[in-house]
Amino acid sequence: MARHVAGGRPWRRSYHAEILLASFSSLVIEISYTRIISYKLFYYYVYLIIGLALLGVGTGGVVVAISRRLRRASVDSVLFWSFSFGALATIVAYLVVAFTRLDTLAVWRYGSFASTKSFIMLVVMCLCVFSSFVAPGIIAATLFGRRPEGIGGLYFADLLGAGAACALVVYLVSSIGAPATVMFAAATMALGALWLAPRIGLSFTGISAALLALAVVLTAAPGLLPAQRLDSSKTPIQGTPLVSKWGPVFHVGLGRAPGIPDLLNLYHDGILAAGIYRWNGKRSFLRRYDFPQDPRSIPFAVLGASPEREAIIGAAGGHEVLASIYYGAKHIDAVELDPVTVKLVTTTYANFDGHLAQAPGVHYINADGRSFIARTSKHYKLIWYPAPDSYAATNGALASAFVLSESYLYTTNALVANLEHLSPGGIFVAQFGEFSLDLRAARFVATARQALAELGVKDPRDHMLVALTQTHFLGNIPLSTIIISRGTLTKGAVRRFLASVHQVPETTVLYAPNVRVRTNPVQSIVRTPGNKLAAFYASYPYNITPTTDNDPYFWHFVRFGTVVDQYTQPLSSINREVAVGERVLVLLLGLSILLSAVFLLLPFATIRTVWRRLPRKFLSGTFFASVGIGFMFFEVTLMQLWNLFLGYPTYSLTVVLASLLIFTGVGAILSGRVKEPRTVLPLAFVGIATLTIFYLLGLKPLTNALLDVALAGRIVTVFIAMAPLGICFGLFMPLGLRRIANLGEHPAQYVAWGWAVNGFASVVGSALATILAMSFGFDFVLNLGLVAYAVGMAAWFAIGGLPLGRRRASASLDVT
Numbered sequence: 001m002a003r004h005v006a007g008g009r010p011w012r013r014s015y016h017a018e019i020l021l022a023s024f025s026s027l028v029i030e031i032s033y034t035r036i037i038s039y040k041l042f043y044y045y046v047y048l049i050i051g052l053a054l055l056g057v058g059t060g061g062v063v064v065a066i067s068r069r070l071r072r073a074s075v076d077s078v079l080f081w082s083f084s085f086g087a088l089a090t091i092v093a094y095l096v097v098a099f100t101r102l103d104t105l106a107v108w109r110y111g112s113f114a115s116t117k118s119f120i121m122l123v124v125m126c127l128c129v130f131s132s133f134v135a136p137g138i139i140a141a142t143l144f145g146r147r148p149e150g151i152g153g154l155y156f157a158d159l160l161g162a163g164a165a166c167a168l169v170v171y172l173v174s175s176i177g178a179p180a181t182v183m184f185a186a187a188t189m190a191l192g193a194l195w196l197a198p199r200i201g202l203s204f205t206g207i208s209a210a211l212l213a214l215a216v217v218l219t220a221a222p223g224l225l226p227a228q229r230l231d232s233s234k235t236p237i238q239g240t241p242l243v244s245k246w247g248p249v250f251h252v253g254l255g256r257a258p259g260i261p262d263l264l265n266l267y268h269d270g271i272l273a274a275g276i277y278r279w280n281g282k283r284s285f286l287r288r289y290d291f292p293q294d295p296r297s298i299p300f301a302v303l304g305a306s307p308e309r310e311a312i313i314g315a316a317g318g319h320e321v322l323a324s325i326y327y328g329a330k331h332i333d334a335v336e337l338d339p340v341t342v343k344l345v346t347t348t349y350a351n352f353d354g355h356l357a358q359a360p361g362v363h364y365i366n367a368d369g370r371s372f373i374a375r376t377s378k379h380y381k382l383i384w385y386p387a388p389d390s391y392a393a394t395n396g397a398l399a400s401a402f403v404l405s406e407s408y409l410y411t412t413n414a415l416v417a418n419l420e421h422l423s424p425g426g427i428f429v430a431q432f433g434e435f436s437l438d439l440r441a442a443r444f445v446a447t448a449r450q451a452l453a454e455l456g457v458k459d460p461r462d463h464m465l466v467a468l469t470q471t472h473f474l475g476n477i478p479l480s481t482i483i484i485s486r487g488t489l490t491k492g493a494v495r496r497f498l499a500s501v502h503q504v505p506e507t508t509v510l511y512a513p514n515v516r517v518r519t520n521p522v523q524s525i526v527r528t529p530g531n532k533l534a535a536f537y538a539s540y541p542y543n544i545t546p547t548t549d550n551d552p553y554f555w556h557f558v559r560f561g562t563v564v565d566q567y568t569q570p571l572s573s574i575n576r577e578v579a580v581g582e583r584v585l586v587l588l589l590g591l592s593i594l595l596s597a598v599f600l601l602l603p604f605a606t607i608r609t610v611w612r613r614l615p616r617k618f619l620s621g622t623f624f625a626s627v628g629i630g631f632m633f634f635e636v637t638l639m640q641l642w643n644l645f646l647g648y649p650t651y652s653l654t655v656v657l658a659s660l661l662i663f664t665g666v667g668a669i670l671s672g673r674v675k676e677p678r679t680v681l682p683l684a685f686v687g688i689a690t691l692t693i694f695y696l697l698g699l700k701p702l703t704n705a706l707l708d709v710a711l712a713g714r715i716v717t718v719f720i721a722m723a724p725l726g727i728c729f730g731l732f733m734p735l736g737l738r739r740i741a742n743l744g745e746h747p748a749q750y751v752a753w754g755w756a757v758n759g760f761a762s763v764v765g766s767a768l769a770t771i772l773a774m775s776f777g778f779d780f781v782l783n784l785g786l787v788a789y790a791v792g793m794a795a796w797f798a799i800g801g802l803p804l805g806r807r808r809a810s811a812s813l814d815v816t
Contacts, residue, residue, distance in 0.1 A: 023161030058759020060137015065752030086135030145748035152672030159665030166658035187215035279354030301500035307381035313369030371647030415451035626792030628761030633785030667730020
């Protein structure tokens with residue numbers, strides 16, 4: 001049982017380093033695959049990766065519970081083979097995923113051969129990704145089950161490894177690429193196997209050394225790995241790519257535009273996104289781009305004079321910057337979120353674009369547009385949104401690429417901030433690629449009307465102008481132009497708008513004050529009286545209600561009730577824009593429940609005798625399910641609540657998740673010192689409830705007051721604000737595992753079962769949290785998370801059991 005060193009003094013390994021390596025590797029793989037799948041398929045399949053990761057880790061716990069061979073093997077043997085299997089599975093899984101090609105849209109054409117084939121390929125990919133997470137789950141469940149008295153320290157190391165992965169993975173993806181980062185995680189697991197090999201026999205060292213060497217080579221030379229075969233509906237770069245670079249926001253590709261020597265095409269996550277245009281630095285050169293017949297001319301026509309100061313949110317390759325220079329803008333703040341795109345424009349291809357970023361008055365800024373507007377003290381004559389989620393969001397309309405993506409640029413809160421930053425007579429302009437139904441324009445006008453109302457505008461009819469240009473945008477997608485003014489639009493501005501619409505080919509007016517146009521949703525939204533607007537939204541076949549920071553899913557046009565009612569109907573090429581993403585999320589929720597039941601709960605039928613002897617399963621199951629769901633609900637919501645403050649979506653993901661995991665680990669290690677859990681657990685719940693109230697009511701005033709603080713200071717603020725919540729969370733899981741380990745005669749199986757139930761709830765909770773947020777808002781989800789922890793605490797008290805300090809011989813670690 002105990003190991004002896006020289007002198008005969010017994011000591012017991014902690015295994016903290018081993019569980020830290022397993023957790024670190026697991027989260028690095030998970031986050032890397034979210035980038036790979038977003039590039040290979042589409043954004044909304046990222047939810048699938050999160051569910052597969054949780055499912056794989058939970059399945060590892062089930063394997064430990066039902067495998068007598070694993071339970072009889074020494075800890076070192078289990079960990080060695082788990083690390084080895086994990087490293088090999090990770091490498092093989094990536095290769096299979098890379099070679100697999102499918103058409104995700106064909107999945108929904110029920111009954112066809114393409115549908116069956118694509119679904120099978122999707123399942124194969126899922127199983128491969130899933131296999132990478134089973135080994136870390138086996139390692140965690142083995143250590144938790146064999147040493148319940150050390151769960152606090154082990155759980156701390158587990159979460160510390162996950163937190164470290166969050167802090168490092170974005171840098172790795174940006175510097176070496178997502179495929180190499182996956183191989184780095186495989187190398188980490190192989191290193192764990194090499195570390196353990198001498199403990200079980202030197203003959204095994206060669207296996208782990210070979211795995212480590214292979215993983216290191218693939219990490220250092222990712223060119224040896226096969227390139228990802230993209231979804232059939234994505235547009236491949238024609239010819240040899242000039243650039244293929246992984247970044248923290250997109251995979252960015254750059255290729256020559258066929259037959260157009262003055263244009264380089266930008267691809268974001270495999271979708272044609274924008275372009276970098278040739279320029280020689282002289283304004284006269286820009287005449288070749290014929291801006292007067294381009295919808296980009298409309299904002300400048302409405303202004304009637306060159307803007308002294310202008311902000312472009314989502315500048316991308318600089319097309320709108322060139323248009324602004326052509327129309328004589330004096331000062332241009334060109335804000336672009338993606339750092340790879342900014343570098344291409346400002347340095348790598350500066351000779352091609354005429355050193356656009358260094359042109360007089362032009363300031364290229366790598367920042368989140370919403371955060372930039374919130375921090376700046378400047379006021380602008382023109383604030384311009386040229387599809388700032390990247391053109392991939394609109395050009396991807398045919399594939400619904402962003403239908404589930406939350407966008408804090410298109411909320412009433414964001415529009416209020418933009419309108420408040422307009423100088424007298426200034427205008428706000430948004431342009432969207434449309435797809436036959438004018439959904440984007442309609443919803444944005446609805447959101448703008450609400451924003452104007454919050455600024456005291458009672459009648460929006462004299463504050464908006466809307467036009468639609470047919471077959472102009474990338475991929476011949478229609479482009480809507482929406483102009484909003486905080487003040488009343490002058491008759492001259494309206495006349496200039498109508499004249500510019502007449503000059504731009506294939507352009508019609510959807511709305512202008514006192515102008516008769518064909519009936520359309522945009523016109524109806526502007527003209528419907530306020531007391532009848534809610535009824536209009538409710539009767540409209542699609543969801544075009546205003547979006548807020550609490551419900552920022554601008555691209556969510558189909559209500560889930562409609563999705564469920566029409567789920568058995570195949571999708572046509574016409575309506576796939578407004579249904580695919582929601583269908584995928586409903587599918588993921590159903591698969592989460594099914595696969596979690598099959599992989600995490602059903603296997604316990606193989607140990608029916610032991611299963612029947614586990615006492616109080618309903619109560620313990622309620623506890624672990626509540627904690628799993630509650631944690632996921634808080635995690636999903638808090639990453640959104642801190643997004644604006646940190647000013648960069650990647651920071652929100654990594655900083656919030658890292659701080660939450662690290663301080664949850666601190667709470668776990670503190671749980672080992674708890675003498676009176678019946679007193680401490682209610683105090684922890686009170687702390688969670690108090691912090692929930694603070695996040696709902698006090699967080700926004702705090703972040704608004706600290707927006708001007710440097711990034712390092714804001715990161716520290718997030719860590720401080722998240723610390724008490726993480727510590728409170730960290731007490732629940734270890735105290736629950738320790739309690740059930742002291743119930744009955746099978747602590748290892750009971751701990752593994754608790755781990756599996758928690759995994760089941762986490763898998764379901766990740767998909768459910770998103771559906772609930774899209775339907776009811778993040779505040780609702782946060783409150784539900786608090787309710788889940790209340791249920792968990794009540795279940796913990798009802799479980800009862802032996803005193804926590806009493807140990808069982810069968811729960812000790814076997815390191816022989």
